Amino acid sequence: MAEDAWSSYKEVAKANRDFYGAFERRDLAAMLEAWLPEERVKCVHPGWALLQGIDQVMDSWEAIFRNTESIRFELVDVTIEVLGDVAWVTNVEQIVAGDFRSAAPATNLFLRRGSGWKMLLHHASPFPVRD
């Protein structure tokens, strides 16, 4: 991997971790910072309909943060690909929220901006965990 590609890869990895960090801290300002503040962004939470536009997306985070006391993610099977100014990440979110354990495969798309990589799309879906 060329040095530039490796540098982009690390930046995207950090943007992805920052997104989950904002989610764990239930930090709306950091969550807004993680996203592209545009109408074209898309978000699907596990079992939810497709949300479109930064307003709908941020409203959903506000509702989720309000209804979440604590949540921790362990990310497994993380793969990152970068092509020019777009990057896509897939990972499985191993979720611990109080007594609740779950896993969600997720697709995250990012676009490169002057200010860094911004989330363009987050799609997470429910997957039944076998104990």
Added chain:
Amino acid sequence: MAEDAWSSYKEVAKANRDFYGAFERRDLAAMLEAWLPEERVKCVHPGWALLQGIDQVMDSWEAIFRNTESIRFELVDVTIEVLGDVAWVTNVEQIVAGDFRSAAPATNLFLRRGSGWKMLLHHASPFPVRD
């Protein structure tokens, strides 16, 4: 939109329709043709775990086609974006399979190849339909 961009947009729209066409016809050869035949492809069916690699992905289609007598998709809320050699589509799959009605928000990623746009990632998730 410049003529080249419009041309790419139409090609991606066709690749997306061809993917759902292969699904409706339960045509494994056409489904294989729709995908990038590589280890890095990813697929999440509604309620399934993350599948990786063309072998796992095609095995899943074989199993799904074997267990599906008839299926029709109406695609709504379709958005398509192209940036260089990568394109992403989101749509809601309105599904009719016999007496079964469902809807699934889906994210589809495509890469441009000499032979056309090939699917790199398909992520569809369950969404409860209100009748």
